[in-house]
Structures are given as structure tokens and as C-alpha cells.
Amino acid sequence: MILMQGKGLSKSYGVDKIFENIDFVVKEGEKVGLVGHNGAGKTTLFKCLTGSESFDNGEVMISNKYKVGYLEQIPDYEENISLMDSVMEMYSDIFALRDELRKLEKKMGQDGVNLDKIMQNYSDLSQKYEEMGGYSCEATARRIIKGLGFTDNDYTRxxxxxxxxxxTRVSLARLLVREPDLLLLDEPTNHLDIEALEWLEGFLKNYSGAVLLISHDRYFLDAIVTKVYELSNQKIRSFPGNYSRYLILKEEQDLAQNKAFEKQQQKIAQTEEYIRKYKAGIKSKQARGRQKHLERLERIEGIQNEQSINLNFKDIGSTGEIVLKVNEIEMGFAEKSLFDDISFEMRKGDKVALIGANGTGKTTILKIIMGKLNPLKGSIDYGSRVSIGYFDQEHKDLHEEKQVIQELCDAFNMGEKEARNKLATILFQGDDVFKLVRDLSGGEKGRLALLKIILQSPNLLIMDEPTNHLDIPSKEIIENILVDFPGSLLVISHDRYFLDKVTNKTFELEKGSLKEYLGSYSYFKEKKLQLSEQAQKQELNKEIITKKIVKDQKPKINKSKIKEEIKIIEEKITEVEAEIKALGEKLADPESYQNEEKSKELVNDYKEAEENLPVLMARWEELLEILEESI
Structure with missing residues (x-):
């Protein structure tokens, strides 16, 4: 069944058309990815769908029975509100219902005259409370908060x-706890480490509702989506399957459309030539007929190729076999140890991914290698003829007050014409070169920083999140540059698709120590899973052996005595269940609730019986378990 449908949607800012006359559909339970280059209009479409902006034309249809949730901008929080309180705010309607139930429970023992009505109301509200997830909302909130990478200490911060x-992760938690029928997510993977990314993947894959998401994380899209909408050149196209399937189908469609476009253009040219040749001669009638046909012809559009970055490394010097050695380094801040005794070496041609959870010290290791931080212990040795290029995710090597063209001219002592030519390779053209660095977007700063590194011709690249803020086409260009890079690479990235394509070794930083895997990210994941399964088997075997030893050492159990107690408890359970039923019938009897004193006594007896039953059941289960273990 269709959950949301957009028809004939258009949006412009002045004379700039963002998208025009687009249609889309999201069905119940569907997982849909919205892709396109930066500036294509994806976020604008989301803003219109959430009501923060309006469409110029068209309509969006969604039934009132569906709840839609979207990843909110970071709100202004009240003073001294904790993480847990902020997330639990999303259950305010459930807590209001919980308060109402508590009030009704008090009334049961106070108002004998209206007891029947109170109990019916209580029953109806209890059912609604259960359907809304009232009994599990705290557990759900903790599971989601934990999954997004927060620790127990963060709950009260x-x-x-x-x-x-x-x-941003708090906003994501606030959204996910209410499990709306449709989730609208704009770049939900921003600021997530790989562990939290994989948790979110699993959550969304198993999510019963529909998801419409914008993401530049191709690995994430591959794992989740079952349909892809591509927003490009003001139009939208639909492709079934995940991201990898989309790439195949898009290439096939583009090829077929360009062939049809070329064929039609050839036919149009022939027709126009015929009209020009015969419009004033004896065949003028036929020429006019062809002119009318041409005017009515539905034109096929050719596929427009997006502008792309054109960068490559040239003439880098050769290094010795050992490029870099990190020797037993230790680092910590404010009495908190980040890591201890970290050692590794990189050889010529190694392309290494440094991965680990946020806060484990990955960027700190890069800064120690670059000499920007001094370790508490240990040393760094550089190989023979090594020249390092450093990509800082915060772009601290750029000068905020300079113009883009000045940044290049001053750094490399080049003229304006040469600087313009270099900047054109990373899509800075015309007046863009006179922008101040401080006014650039994150992606533009990244492109400028990368160009400066390439112009230095390093043979060892140290890179911290080089694909942050880049759209997918730009990421693919950076990947191809680094795949072809003839030197060595040490890179931090949360982009698993990028790591799989570029790297051939993986260093995992976890709990203060470093472990090396001789393969890409996918190899690392597979190997880690194998090691985890082996550890679980060993733990299980150990547990079985321990249980057997404990069982052998246990004193003999008097089975007949336990069976006798089980029989007594079963009889008692039957009695209590009968008592609860009888009391319920009495409470429903008008004679009972018309007598206020008698109704209070019945309510107290009913509550006592209800409290006794689970205690008896727990003891019964405990005795059965003891009996089973003794067999």
C-alpha cells in the first residue's frame, strides 16, 4: 500500500530551477535511497516534504493514519537536561497515559459507586498503553542510545x-524511539563511527516502517535500500534494488537513452534539411506536414555528464622499502590513557586503513606521526627519501582570511593564470576563485586541501577523513586518484566502500591496542567475525565443562521433596487463580460496588491475590529448573 506519494512537484529559487514536475512513491515498509550530486536538490526536497519549505507546484499525499518522522536539526535544549531525559521526552504522551492509569488505580479503592465504569476505562487505557509500547519504552530508549555509541556515563550528562x-546522534535517538511509519533521514551516518554505523544499518534493515534517506555512504545504501531515486538535472528517476544494482541499471539506461537521443537528432537533422530544401518548391505541402510533425515531436533528452574533478599525482620520488615505523608510542590526556605500546610499520606501496570507534585516538596517532603532538612515550622513524602529504579533516593548513586563488599563489609561488588552471581541475572557476576560504563549504575546503597536497608531490599520504562532505561522484574521483597513487597511504575513514576500494591493510585501534589485518575492510570484517565465532565456541565449551564440574560437585538433591513442593505450589496457584476470578465477578456485581466498604475490601483482596500469583509462579519455575538440572 502507498504510504506517501508526490505528484508534479516543482521548486525554484528565483530563476534557478531545483527540480521540475517530479513524481515519486514510497510504499509501506519500503527502504528508499535518494541520491544525486551536491546541489541537485535532495535536501531541498526533504525540507519541502517536512513543511519547512513549500513546493511551487504539485502535491504530496499521505494518509492521516500514518506517522512521519524526520531527523530534526539540532534543537535548543533547556538548561541541565540529561541525555536520557531528552530522549524520554519523546514519550510524553505515553507518560501522560501512565499517570492516568495510576489515578484510575487509586479511584478503584475510593469510588465504589462507579467501580464498573472505572475498571472498564482502566482496561481500555491499559490496552492502549500496551499498544503504544508503554511497558517497554525505557528499554527501547536504552537499546537505541547504546547502539548509537553512547556509554552508561553519558545517560546523565x-x-x-x-x-x-x-x-546529532541524540536527535537520531529521539527520532528512532517513536518508530514512525515513515522515517525521513538526511545524512543519518554523519558523525557515526563504524560500530554505530553498523548498528544503525541493522536497525533500519529490520525496521518495520518505511525509510526514505539521503546518504553519500554507498556501503550503507547497499545494505539497506531496496529502491533508489536519483535526482539529477531537475528530474527524478527510479531504479529497483540497492545502490550497486542502481549503478548497473543507470549505466544501461544512460547508454540506451543516449543512443535514442543520437538517433532522434539524426532524424531531426534529416527532416530539417528536407523542410529547408522543399519548403518553397513543388513539395512544399509535404515540407509543411513534416514541419508540423517536427513541432509535435516529443524530444528525447541527452544525458548530461556532470563536471568532474581532474587530479592526479605526478613525478613523486621513490622511497626505501620501509616507509614508516611507529615504536611503542603511548598517549593520554588529563589522566585518561588513550593507548599504550602502539607499534607498527608501513612498507613501500602499503595502503593502510586505520579504523576504530570515535574517541579511541586515531587522529591523535596521525598527529604524532606528523609531529603535531608529542607522545608520552615512544618514537616515530621515517624511511629513506620519504616526503609526507597530510590531509587534516579540520583543514587547519588553510588560511581562512585568504582568497582561494591567494591560497595557491602564496603557497607555491605561482602566477594567477597557472593558479586558475590548477583550481579549474577541482571545479573552482570564474569568480569562485575569489571566494574567501572561510566562506567555502566543507566539500570545497576538502578539494582545495587535496589540490595543495597533490602539488607537493608527496610519496607518503597521511589522510584524516578525506571524503567527508563529498558527494558520491567526488568520492569516486578521490578513490580513483588514490588507487592509482604510486606511493604509500595511511588513512582514517568511516567510509567502508572507500576503504574496500583503496586499502590493502587494516589496522584496528580498540581498547588502547592496535591489531593488524592483512586485507581490506571487508576482509577485516570477515576475519573478525571468524575470530568472534571461535571465541564464542571456546567460551561455550568452557561453560559446558564448568557446568559439568559444578554439577558433579553439587550435593545430592532430594527430588521427591522438590516434587512434593511443586505439587503444593501448583495447587496453591490453582486456588489463587480461582480466587482472582471469583473476586473479579464479585467486583462486577452491582450489589458489591454499591456497598463502599465491601467494594474497598474486595479491591484490596483482588490486588493481594494478583501480587501473590507471580511470586508463586516464580518459585514454581525455580523448582522445575532445579529438578531439570538434577536429571
Whole structure:
């Protein structure tokens, strides 16, 4: 069944058309990815869908029975609100219902006259409370908060002291706990480490509702989506399957459309030539007929290729066999140890991924290698003839007050014409070269920083999140540059698709130590899973052996005595269940609830019986378990 449908949607800013006359459909339970280059209009479409902006034309249809949730901008939180309180705010309607139930429970023992009506109301509200997830909302919130990478200590922290990335994860948690019928997610993987990314993947794959998401994370899209919408050149196209399937189908469609376009253009040219040749001669009538046909012809559009970055490394010097050695380094801040005794070496041609959860110290290791931080212990040795290029995710090597063209001219002592030519390779053209660095987007700063590195011709690249803020086409270009890079590479990235394509070794930083895997990210995951399964088997075997030893050492159990107690408890359970039923019937009897004193006594007896039953059941289950273990 269709959950959301858009028809004839258009949006412009002045004379700039963002998209025109687009249609889309999202069905119940469907997982849909929205892709396209930066500036194609994906976020604008989302803003219109959520009501923060309006469409110029068209309509969006969604039934009132469906709830839609979207990843909110970071809100202004009240003073001294904790992480847990912020997330639990999303259950305010459930807590209001919980308060109402508590009030009704009090009334049961106070108002004998209206007891029947109160109990019916209580029953109806209890059912609604259960359907809304009232009994499990705290557990759900904790599971989601934990999955997004927060620790137990974070539950009570003041949310206003969180970083921007942490606040984004809080917003994601607030959205996910209410499980709306349709989730609208704009770049939900931003600020997530790989562990949290994989948790979110699993959550969304098993999510019963529908999902419409914008993401530049191709690995994430591959794992989740079952349909892809591509927004490009003001139009939208639909492709079944995940991201990898989309790439195949898109190439086939583009090829077929360009062939049809070329064929039609050839036919149009022939027709126009015929009209020009015969419009004033004896065949003028036929020429006019062809002119009318040409005017009515539905034109096929050719596929427009997007502008692309054109960068490559040239003339880098050769290094010795050993490029880099990290020797027993240790680092910590404010009495907190990040890592201890970290050692590794990189050889010529190694392309290494450094991965690990946020806060484990990955960027710190890169800064120690670059000499920007001094370790508490240990040393760094560089190989023979090594020249390093460093890509800092915060772009601290760029000068905020300079113009883009000045940044290049001053750094490499080049003229304006040469600087313009270099900047054109990373899509800075015309007046763009006179922008101040501080006014650039994250992606533009990344492109400029990468160009400066390439112009240095390094043979060892140290890179911290080089694909952050880049759209998918730009990421693919960076990947191809680094795949062809003839030197060595050490890179931090949460982009698993990028790591699989570029790297041939994986270093995992976990709990203060480093472990090396001789393969890409996918190899690392497979190997880690194998090691985890082996450890689980060993733990299981150990547990079985321990249980056997404990069982052998246990004193003999008096089975007949246990069976006798089980029989007594079963009889008692039957009695209590009968008592509850009888009391319920009495409470429903008008004679009972018309007598206020008698109704209070019945309610107290009913509550006592209800409280006794689970205690008896728990003891019964405990005795059965003891009996089973003794067999």
C-alpha cells in the first residue's frame, strides 16, 4: 500500500530551477535511497516534504493514519537536561497515559459507586498503553542510545555540553524511539563511527516502517535500500534494488537513452534539411506536414555528464622499502590513557586503513606521526627519501582570511593564470576563485586541501577523513586518484566502500591496542567475525565443562521433596487463580460496588491475590529448573 506519494512537484529559487514536475512513491515498509550530486536538490526536497519549505507546484499525499518522522536539526535544549531525559521526552504522551492509569488505580479503592465504569476505562487505557509500547519504552530508549555509541556515563550528562556530532546522534535517538511509519533521514551516518554505523544499518534493515534517506555512504545504501531515486538535472528517476544494482541499471539506461537521443537528432537533422530544401518548391505541402510533425515531436533528452574533478599525482620520488615505523608510542590526556605500546610499520606501496570507534585516538596517532603532538612515550622513524602529504579533516593548513586563488599563489609561488588552471581541475572557476576560504563549504575546503597536497608531490599520504562532505561522484574521483597513487597511504575513514576500494591493510585501534589485518575492510570484517565465532565456541565449551564440574560437585538433591513442593505450589496457584476470578465477578456485581466498604475490601483482596500469583509462579519455575538440572 502507498504510504506517501508526490505528484508534479516543482521548486525554484528565483530563476534557478531545483527540480521540475517530479513524481515519486514510497510504499509501506519500503527502504528508499535518494541520491544525486551536491546541489541537485535532495535536501531541498526533504525540507519541502517536512513543511519547512513549500513546493511551487504539485502535491504530496499521505494518509492521516500514518506517522512521519524526520531527523530534526539540532534543537535548543533547556538548561541541565540529561541525555536520557531528552530522549524520554519523546514519550510524553505515553507518560501522560501512565499517570492516568495510576489515578484510575487509586479511584478503584475510593469510588465504589462507579467501580464498573472505572475498571472498564482502566482496561481500555491499559490496552492502549500496551499498544503504544508503554511497558517497554525505557528499554527501547536504552537499546537505541547504546547502539548509537553512547556509554552508561553519558545517560546523565548535560546534553548542552555534548559536541555537535553527539547532539546529532541524540536527535537520531529521539527520532528512532517513536518508530514512525515513515522515517525521513538526511545524512543519518554523519558523525557515526563504524560500530554505530553498523548498528544503525541493522536497525533500519529490520525496521518495520518505511525509510526514505539521503546518504553519500554507498556501503550503507547497499545494505539497506531496496529502491533508489536519483535526482539529477531537475528530474527524478527510479531504479529497483540497492545502490550497486542502481549503478548497473543507470549505466544501461544512460547508454540506451543516449543512443535514442543520437538517433532522434539524426532524424531531426534529416527532416530539417528536407523542410529547408522543399519548403518553397513543388513539395512544399509535404515540407509543411513534416514541419508540423517536427513541432509535435516529443524530444528525447541527452544525458548530461556532470563536471568532474581532474587530479592526479605526478613525478613523486621513490622511497626505501620501509616507509614508516611507529615504536611503542603511548598517549593520554588529563589522566585518561588513550593507548599504550602502539607499534607498527608501513612498507613501500602499503595502503593502510586505520579504523576504530570515535574517541579511541586515531587522529591523535596521525598527529604524532606528523609531529603535531608529542607522545608520552615512544618514537616515530621515517624511511629513506620519504616526503609526507597530510590531509587534516579540520583543514587547519588553510588560511581562512585568504582568497582561494591567494591560497595557491602564496603557497607555491605561482602566477594567477597557472593558479586558475590548477583550481579549474577541482571545479573552482570564474569568480569562485575569489571566494574567501572561510566562506567555502566543507566539500570545497576538502578539494582545495587535496589540490595543495597533490602539488607537493608527496610519496607518503597521511589522510584524516578525506571524503567527508563529498558527494558520491567526488568520492569516486578521490578513490580513483588514490588507487592509482604510486606511493604509500595511511588513512582514517568511516567510509567502508572507500576503504574496500583503496586499502590493502587494516589496522584496528580498540581498547588502547592496535591489531593488524592483512586485507581490506571487508576482509577485516570477515576475519573478525571468524575470530568472534571461535571465541564464542571456546567460551561455550568452557561453560559446558564448568557446568559439568559444578554439577558433579553439587550435593545430592532430594527430588521427591522438590516434587512434593511443586505439587503444593501448583495447587496453591490453582486456588489463587480461582480466587482472582471469583473476586473479579464479585467486583462486577452491582450489589458489591454499591456497598463502599465491601467494594474497598474486595479491591484490596483482588490486588493481594494478583501480587501473590507471580511470586508463586516464580518459585514454581525455580523448582522445575532445579529438578531439570538434577536429571
Amino acid at each position: 548535560d546534553i548542552n555540553k555534548f559536541s555537535g556530532g553527539e547532539k
